[in-house]
Every structure is written in C-alpha cells, then in structure tokens.
Amino acid sequence: xxxxxxxxxxxxxxxxxxxxxxxxxxxxxxxxxxxxxxxxxxxxxxxxxxxxxxxxxxxxxxxxxxxxxxxxxxxxxxxxxxxxxxxxxxxxxxxxxxxxxxxxxxxxxxxxxxxxxxxxxxxxxxxxxxxxxxxxxxxxxxxxxxxxxxxxxxxxxxxxxxxxxxxxxxxxxxxxxxxxxxxxxxxxxxxxxxxxxxxxxxxxxxxxxxxxxxxxxxxxxxxxxxxxxxxxxxxxxxxxxxxxxxxxxxxxxxxxxxxxxxxxxxxxxxxxxxxxxxxxxxxxxxxxxxxxxxxxxxxxxxxxxxxxxxxxxxxxxxxxxxxxxxxxxxxxxxxxxxxxxxxxxxxxxxxxxxxxxxxxxxxxxxxxxxxxxxxxxxxxxxxxxxxxxxxxxxxxxxxxxxxxxxxxxxxxxxxxxxxxxxxxxxxxxxxxxxxxxxxxxxxxxxxxxxxxxxxxxxxxxxxxxxxxxxxxxxxxxxxxxxxxxxxxxxxxxxxxxxxxxxxxxxx
Numbered sequence: 001x002x003x004x005x006x007x008x009x010x011x012x013x014x015x016x017x018x019x020x021x022x023x024x025x026x027x028x029x030x031x032x033x034x035x036x037x038x039x040x041x042x043x044x045x046x047x048x049x050x051x052x053x054x055x056x057x058x059x060x061x062x063x064x065x066x067x068x069x070x071x072x073x074x075x076x077x078x079x080x081x082x083x084x085x086x087x088x089x090x091x092x093x094x095x096x097x098x099x100x101x102x103x104x105x106x107x108x109x110x111x112x113x114x115x116x117x118x119x120x121x122x123x124x125x126x127x128x129x130x131x132x133x134x135x136x137x138x139x140x141x142x143x144x145x146x147x148x149x150x151x152x153x154x155x156x157x158x159x160x161x162x163x164x165x166x167x168x169x170x171x172x173x174x175x176x177x178x179x180x181x182x183x184x185x186x187x188x189x190x191x192x193x194x195x196x197x198x199x200x201x202x203x204x205x206x207x208x209x210x211x212x213x214x215x216x217x218x219x220x221x222x223x224x225x226x227x228x229x230x231x232x233x234x235x236x237x238x239x240x241x242x243x244x245x246x247x248x249x250x251x252x253x254x255x256x257x258x259x260x261x262x263x264x265x266x267x268x269x270x271x272x273x274x275x276x277x278x279x280x281x282x283x284x285x286x287x288x289x290x291x292x293x294x295x296x297x298x299x300x301x302x303x304x305x306x307x308x309x310x311x312x313x314x315x316x317x318x319x320x321x322x323x324x325x326x327x328x329x330x331x332x333x334x335x336x337x338x339x340x341x342x343x344x345x346x347x348x349x350x351x352x353x354x355x356x357x358x359x360x361x362x363x364x365x366x367x368x369x370x371x372x373x374x375x376x377x378x379x380x381x382x383x384x385x386x387x388x389x390x391x392x393x394x395x396x397x398x399x400x401x402x403x404x405x406x407x408x409x410x411x412x413x414x415x416x417x418x419x420x421x422x423x424x425x426x427x428x429x430x431x432x433x434x435x436x437x438x439x440x441x442x443x444x445x446x447x448x449x450x451x452x453x454x455x456x457x458x459x460x461x462x463x464x465x466x467x468x469x470x471x472x473x474x475x476x477x478x479x480x481x482x483x484x485x486x487x488x489x490x491x492x493x494x495x496x497x498x499x500x501x502x503x504x505x506x507x
Contacts, residue, residue, distance in 0.1 A: 036289035055168030060085030078289035102171035140266035187273035194249030209408035210245035216413035253301035271313035278319035280341030320360035378404030385479035455492035
C-alpha cells in the first residue's frame with residue numbers, strides 16, 4: 001500500500017478522506033432490565049469541513065457524564081466521555097503504521113488534546129497557544145478504517161457546561177509497516193481476563209491459567225519479565241518457546257480493545273505466533289456498563305481479534321470462558337457458565353475455521369469428575385492463616401488458586417500440543433506447595449498429617465452423624481477454624497475417588 005499523505009497547507013492529497021460529525025443531543029436512556037443505555041449518537045455524514053487558516057478545522061465539544069447507579073451500588077455507575085466533533089475517515093488495511101501529524105492551535109491559550117483513533121486515545125499532547133506540535137506515532141489498527149478525531153480537554157461534568165474548542169490538522173501521513181520477521185521461537189500470546197491473568201506474589205495463591213501455562217513447555221531455563229505497558233503483562237521465555245500473557249482482570253472483549261491492550265499485542269506479534277483469545281465472563285456483566293457486551297455483539301469483537309491476527313499472519317485460537325464454582329444441589333452437578341457467549345465462540349470458530357479450545361465444557365467436566373467437595377481445591381477458597389500475605393479469607397467462586405489455574409493450563413496445553421506440536425510440550429503434574437505458613441492463629445487449628453501414597457489432595461470433614469465439609473488441600477497441613485469438634489476426618493482423594501483409608505485426627 002502506498003503512503004497516504006494529506007497536506008492541508010499545500011492542498012495536496014494522495015487519498016480523499018471522508019468526514020462526519022457526531023452529536024449526542026438526547027440524555028441517556030439509563031437502566032432498563034439491568035442494562036444501561038448511554039446517549040445515542042447522531043451522525044451527520046458527508047460533513048462539510050473548513051480548511052481556513054492553513055489547516056483542517058476540527059471543532060469539538062466534550063464532557064464527562066456519570067450515570068445513576070443500579071440499585072444504589074456505586075460500582076455500577078456508568079462513566080462516559082462524550083465528544084461532539086468532526087471525524088476524518090480513511091479506508092486502510094488492518095495493519096501496523098507510522099503516523100505523522102501536525103496539529104496547530106490558533107487560540108490564545110495552550111490546549112491539551114487527545115489524539116483518538118478508532119475510539120482509542122493514542123496520545124495526549126499539549127499544543128501551545130498560537131503554536132503547533134508535530135507528532136510521530138506507532139499505531140496498530142485492528143479494523144480496516146482509520147477514524148481520527150482531536151478532542152480537547154475542557155471537559156465539564158455535564159453537557160450544559162460544555163463549550164466548543166478548535167484545533168487544526170495541518171498535515172497527516174500514514175505509512176504502512178511491513179510484517180515483522182517470522183519468529184525463531186514458538187510464541188503464544190494471551191488476550192483474556194482475570195481467570196488467565198498473572199498475579200503478584202502479594203496476591204498468592206491466586207493465579208490464572210496464563211501464568212501457569214509455561215510450566216507445560218519444554219525447556220531448561222525460563223526467563224520471566226514484563227512485556228507491556230501494564231504490570232500484569234508478563235512474558236515467560238524458554239529456549240525454544242515463549243508465553244506472553246497480556247491478560248488483565250475485569251476486561252471484556254470490548255474494553256480490552258478500547259484500552260489499547262489488543263493494539264499493544266498487534267505491535268509485537270509476528271507471523272507464526274499464536275493468539276489465544278478468551279473472553280465472555282466480563283462481557284456478561286450487564287451491571288458494569290463500560291465493559292458489557294451483549295451476546296449478539298460478541299461475535300463482532302471476536303472477529304476483530306481474529307482478523308487482526310490473521311492480517312499479521314499469526315494464528316488465532318478461541319478459548320471459551322472457564323467454569324465457575326456453581327453447583328446445583330438438586331441435580332448434584334456443575335453446569336457450563338456463560339453458555340450464551342460460549343455458543344457464539346463455537347459459531348465464530350466454525351464460520352471462520354478457527355481452532356477453539358472449549359475450556360468452559362472441559363473445566364465443567366473436571367468439576368463434575370471431582371465432585372463438590374474436591375472441586376473446592378481449584379478455586380480461591382483460602383484462609384489468611386495459611387497465607388499471611390492475604391488481608392482476608394477468600395471465598396471466591398470465579399478465580400483460581402495456583403492448583404486450579406495449573407489444572408486449566410494443562411487442559412489448554414493438551415490442545416496446544418496437538419495444534420502446535422507435541423515436541424514443544426512436556427505435560428507436568430502440580431507439585432506440593434512448599435511456601436511457609438505461620439504457626440499460630442487465634443481461633444484456628446493447625447492440622448498436619450503424613451502423606452498418603454497416591455493421594456492428589458485431601459478433603460477435611462467434621463466427624464459425626466453427618467459429616468460436614470471444612471476444606472480441601474493438596475498440602476499435608478492446613479489451618480481450619482476451631483469448630484469445637486473432637487474429631488476431624490482427613491479423606492485422601494485420587495481424582496474423584498476417595499482412597500480406602502482415611503485419617504481420623506483427634507483435636
């Protein structure tokens with residue numbers, strides 16, 4: 001593709017852009033059936049632009065707006081920035097570019113300006129009064145449209161206080177970049193949420209499968225280091241392969257894009273690399289408006305990831321969201337969660353002929369194999385007595401402890417071994433947790449017992465006419481609450497089968 005040059009000073013153009021203006025004249029519709037409806041956009045296509053003062057006049061009016069909370073829960077408050085402005089649009093390839101801009105300010109005051117491309121704030125610049133700024137940016141488009149707006153920072157907290165401001169675009173040049181060289185290593189990028197995220201040691205034992213996947217790769221020495229602009233992004237590099245985990249908690253397929261996290265991957269990914277795409281959990285949270293994606297819109301976002309990977313000759317792989325700890329007491333079974341989103345993934349996988357790892361189905365099968373007692377072992381069901389770095393006990397039905405994340409990573413690795421090649425994988429078992437635990441806690445009992453041969457984990461129950469579940473652990477020691485029982489049963493399990501011998505501990 002030839003470079004695109006728009007020189008508004010010389011009135012010289014190698015491509016003819018289109019322009020439109022967007023407005024938000026009506027208030028937000030608000031909440032309806034637990035879904036928030038923001039202001040509707042009103043678009044004027046073929047908008048007549050002015051090119052006076054040696055540049056393209058780009059007037060805008062913007063404001064921040066916070067909507068009402070749902071059921072008085074402040075965490076549900078929708079936060080939107082609305083910008084009524086002129087947009088410059090070019091038809092381009094889904095690719096990486098160098099972008100050169102010259103932005104002028106003919107006002108008597110400095111202006112802080114956001115350079116927004118395809119709804120992503122690429123950079124904020126300060127344009128001095130009666131001056132101009134030249135900008136060079138590296139951008140990675142995930143669409144076949146280049147949509148530019150320049151948004152000034154005079155943002156009040158409501159539409160009535162908003163006033164127009166103007167900057168001028170004097171020059172624009174867009175240079176498409178060549179594909180990166182084919183990677184010499186097997187590279188696996190992960191775009192996902194908290195169930196795959198890498199966590200810090202202060203959050204241990206919480207873990208995501210993206211942080212445990214590297215254990216399943218062959219190699220002698222692994223190097224672990226940051227890989228992007230946010231601290232959770234981590235690369236695990238072996239001699240012949242690497243896992244670059246870009247997952248971030250509380251993100252949906254939409255918000256991951258709008259926060260430029262997908263773009264950061266597209267700047268780095270090379271031909272032959274793999275992109276694992278797992279969303280659906282946060283997309284389903286309708287009470288979080290800024291990340292919610294309705295199932296009927298989910299496919300559009302997935303296709304943006306897929307098409308962007310394919311355009312860079314990488315291999316996209318869909319991963320359905322893992323199971324939550326939701327047990328049906330009547331059926332005595334776990335059922336697949338986020339199934340509406342999982343079904344969309346299955347459909348997109350079929351339509352685009354893209355591999356899919358059905359983690360939702362397989363993790364649910366694992367829970368049903370283990371049963372209610374033992375399945376606790378996978379999730380973040382922990383006591384701060386066992387882990388002094390934690391500020392509180394955890395009773396989490398969504399997020400995983402290191403053992404659970406490892407189990408999910410092994411499911412992923414088994415599929416990748418078939419897709420990428422078994423020579424890169426060495427499927428491993430989870431080893432005992434050797435982190436030290438504290439010896440004394442008020443109101444807690446510290447239990448320890450000898451290891452039972454063949455046991456993968458242990459279920460602790462109260463003894464009595466009807467045994468009550470207390471905890472599950474893969475260690476041979478644990479703290480439990482002082483429940484005044486004289487005897488506790490330690491039941492060793494292998495898979496979903498209790499071993500013949502159980503241990504009775506006198507308290």
